[in-house]
Amino acid sequence: MVYVVEDDHTILGLVLYALKSQNIESEGFMNAEDCLKAIEVKIPQLILLDIMLPKIDGFEMLKKLKSHSKTRHISVILLSALNSEFEIIKGLDLGADDYLTKPFGIMELLARIRVILRRNEHNNDEIIFDGLIFSTQKHCVTLYNQPIELTLKEFELLSLLLKNKEKSFSRDEILELIWGYSYTGESRTVDMHIKTLRQKLGEWGKKIKTIRGIGYKLERE
The missing domain is CATH 1.10.10.10 (Winged helix-like DNA-binding domain superfamily/Winged helix DNA-binding domain)
Incomplete structure (x- = not known):
């Protein structure tokens, strides 16, 4: 299961469509609050997380995920128009597995997703x-x-x-x-x-x- 948190309706729809085309189960959210509620019911393998979100931004949500034992193992790919070295390093230091700047190519995104899902399923032993x-x-x-x-x-x-x-x-x-x-x-x-x-x-x-x-x-x- 992949959760996508993106407040741009067009981007959200495009990413969800691309995931469906690859038979990757996914669910989309327009804000961090709704995603966090969904995690209480079902924990995903991966979250595609926009940074510039209303109320709780992507960095803050990432901190919440990595601060709790129940959710710290969830892989996260940050998606953002913020493309400075500082922002990228900040996201990776907070525990993100990858950082993809907008605009991004759908095929590249899918490739990065597949790498993380494969790694998660067979992580050493x-x-x-x-x-x-x-x-x-x-x-x-x-x-x-x-x-x-x-x-x-x-x-x-x-x-x-x-x-x-x-x-x-x-x-x-x-x-x-x-x-x-x-x-x-x-x-x-x-x-x-x-x-x-x-x-x-x-x-x-x-x-x-x-x-x-x-x-x-x-x-x-």
Whole structure:
């Protein structure tokens, strides 16, 4: 999910259209206040943030995001007509991942967005996806900054799905990949682990879809 905060209606519409053309889910806001309210409901992977906004400007919103543990991991690309070295350095020092000056090319913007989304999904040993952070090295999972306690098999199952988004796995494939070829139990074991994994992940767990007659997959949305 990408949030776009831009008070110029024309630019906002153009950027949202471009994101939709690339199958990147997005939502637009004309001011920082509405975006911050939306973040309380759903945390995006990336925010495209104009600086010269009414009431709360982009720099102030960026400070708010980076000062809270729940939102500091959100990537931010600043968009602004302010093109002095001072403004660019200020934005990057405040924690922005990138800074693009207006007028900008849509293709360049999309390229920068793709770089950040790819980096976020596979950040060293971490996978970051829609508010969930999965760390193999630390063997931990956090969802919206809250730790999620998983069994070893639940952890391995979630790892498989996260690393293969949109790919469907049959129950037999999951048994072979997670439990190993020597496993002689029932395929219902997979169903039970999927059930408990979904329960522990709450609303987020609905991303794990049952594919009738096949098995399971993790949907991007």
